[in-house]
Amino acid sequence: MQSRNISKRGLKAGSSSPRIDLEIYFEALGNLYHKKENPEGILLLNMAENKLAWNLCKEKINAYSQTPIPEWVAGYTDIKGDISTREAIADYMENYFSKCEINPDTIAIASGATGAIEVTTFLLANPNDVVVIPSPSYSVYDQDIKHYSGLEKYCLQTHTSFSSSASDYKISIDQLEKAKKDIEKSGKDFKILIITSPDNPTGIGYESEELKTIASWCIAHEVHFVVNEIYGMTVLPNTHFQKTSFAQIMSEHQSDFLHLWSAVSKDFGISGFRFGWIHSHNEALMNGISQTNLGHSVSNHTQFIISQLLTDTPFLDRYFVDFQQQMEKSYLLVTKTLDRIGVPYLENIGSMFIWADFSSFLNEGSYASEMELWKDIYNKCQILVTPGGGMGHQYFGAFRIVYPNLVYNDLVIAMKKLEHYFLKER
Ligand SMILES: Cc1ncc(COP(=O)(O)O)c(C=O)c1O
Numbered sequence: 002m003q004s005r006n007i008s009k010r011g012l013k014a015g016s017s018s019p020r021i022d023l024e025i026y027f028e029a030l031g032n033l034y035h036k037k038e039n040p041e042g043i044l045l046l047n048m049a050e051n052k053l054a055w056n057l058c059k060e061k062i063n064a065y066s067q068t069p070i071p072e073w074v075a076g077y078t079d080i081k082g083d084i085s086t087r088e089a090i091a092d093y094m095e096n097y098f099s100k101c102e103i104n105p106d107t108i109a110i111a112s113g114a115t116g117a118i119e120v121t122t123f124l125l126a127n128p129n130d131v132v133v134i135p136s137p138s139y140s141v142y143d144q145d146i147k148h149y150s151g152l153e154k155y156c157l158q159t160h161t162s163f164s165s166s167a168s169d170y171k172i173s174i175d176q177l178e179k180a181k182k183d184i185e186k187s188g189k190d191f192k193i194l195i196i197t198s199p200d201n202p203t204g205i206g207y208e209s210e211e212l213k214t215i216a217s218w219c220i221a222h223e224v225h226f227v228v229n230e231i232y233g234m235t236v237l238p239n240t241h242f243q244k245t246s247f248a249q250i251m252s253e254h255q256s257d258f259l260h261l262w263s264a265v266s267k268d269f270g271i272s273g274f275r276f277g278w279i280h281s282h283n284e285a286l287m288n289g290i291s292q293t294n295l296g297h298s299v300s301n302h303t304q305f306i307i308s309q310l311l312t313d314t315p316f317l318d319r320y321f322v323d324f325q326q327q328m329e330k331s332y333l334l335v336t337k338t339l340d341r342i343g344v345p346y347l348e349n350i351g352s353m354f355i356w357a358d359f360s361s362f363l364n365e366g367s368y369a370s371e372m373e374l375w376k377d378i379y380n381k382c383q384i385l386v387t388p389g390g391g392m393g394h395q396y397f398g399a400f401r402i403v404y405p406n407l408v409y410n411d412l413v414i415a416m417k418k419l420e421h422y423f424l425k426e427r
Contacts, residue, residue, distance in 0.1 A: 054270030082110030089308035099246030116297035130192035137392035156393035163358040202401040204349035209245035236351035360398025
């Protein structure tokens with residue numbers, strides 16, 4: 002019999018971990034690498050925390066925190082976020098992020114991208130509706146759509162083995178049609194499609210024409226299409242990629258079925274500030290957020306600090322150039338190491354990840370073997386990466402390397418250890 006000290010959903014939520022590497026990550030936090038104090042400590046390459054960004058923003062954010070607090074900060078404000086903060090986001094989107102006109106009324110603030118995902122899916126779909134996400138994908142989507150909204154995930158497999166070509170990771174209309182048929186056959190409704198661009202874990206990005214094609218299909222079939230642009234400014238310079246924010250396509254269509262999520266967590270390395278937003282022209286959605294989002298809202302003090310950051314154009318002009326150059330330097334360090342080891346990887350346009358194929362080092366093509374190699378890298382190199390298992394893909398041996406999780410000098414040490422392990426120890 003079900004115990005009465007917790008509900009069924011509480012029991013379910015408490016018994017599932019959002020990701021495979023969480024327990025080992027918390028263990029590693031107590032034994033982190035330090036050049037002098039702990040040279041044998043753990044080098045983290047698994048958590049999407051951008052140390053390069055934080056190091057560049059730290060001083061400025063400390064300075065904004067010293068600004069005297071205006072009156073509105075102390076009280077309640079609009080549940081979608083104070084209008085001054087939503088205006089700051091609109092300015093930021095217009096100037097840097099999406100380069101098109103943005104009405105602050107189409108923006109609602111939430112506690113990180115997670116808060117945005119939870120409230121949007123809660124309001125757009127009914128329990129047991131299906132959310133389609135191409136695999137491999139950010140593993141925590143699973144929890145974000147299930148715990149509050151009771152939705153199901155459909156992992157769309159665009160390909161089955163590892164591929165070094167970005168086009169193999171992108172969804173086609175045929176695949177969307179097939180997903181729709183599969184879902185309807187099981188008596189369910191394909192309600193939402195989510196893509197992440199630039200993507201976690203693959204680092205691919207969708208270009209304008211690709212987004213337009215998918216958007217038209219979704220509008221025609223009344224499927225909500227959300228593009229998660231949490232890595233919107235974390236793009237590498239010197240790639241052929243033509244970045245287009247989905248906001249531009251939304252502006253052309255003005256449809257109730259198109260939405261965008263973003264946050265400051267990654268582009269500024271401040272995930273702890275818990276600040277994200279939803280951009281949508283769907284008035285019913287915005288009204289729903291106004292009534293339900295207090296529990297997912299962001300402290301006014303944080304809103305005030307972030308508003309200063311997002312409107313500090315002299316700083317932002319410099320910051321994005323420096324940030325993207327530093328990202329590229331670290332990216333090249335890792336990819337050159339992988340080249341020497343002989344590990345294939347997917348060419349990147351942005352995000353914080355390198356999706357690399359270590360399957361030739363597995364004893365066999367199985368989940369157990371993937372976990373064995375992952376733990377061996379942790380134990381012998383003191384390096385923690387994320388195994389691909391749990392990201393919804395049917396392939397074994399792909400790992401995600403979060404290269405800006407370390408500052409450059411520490412990344413150099415990590416890459417030396419990785420190279421030594423694969424070329425000398427095995
Ligand atoms: C694709 C994606 N969405 C959402 C999140 C969660 O972001 P936040 O910390 O802003 O809630 C992450 C974090 O890694 C992510 O990669």
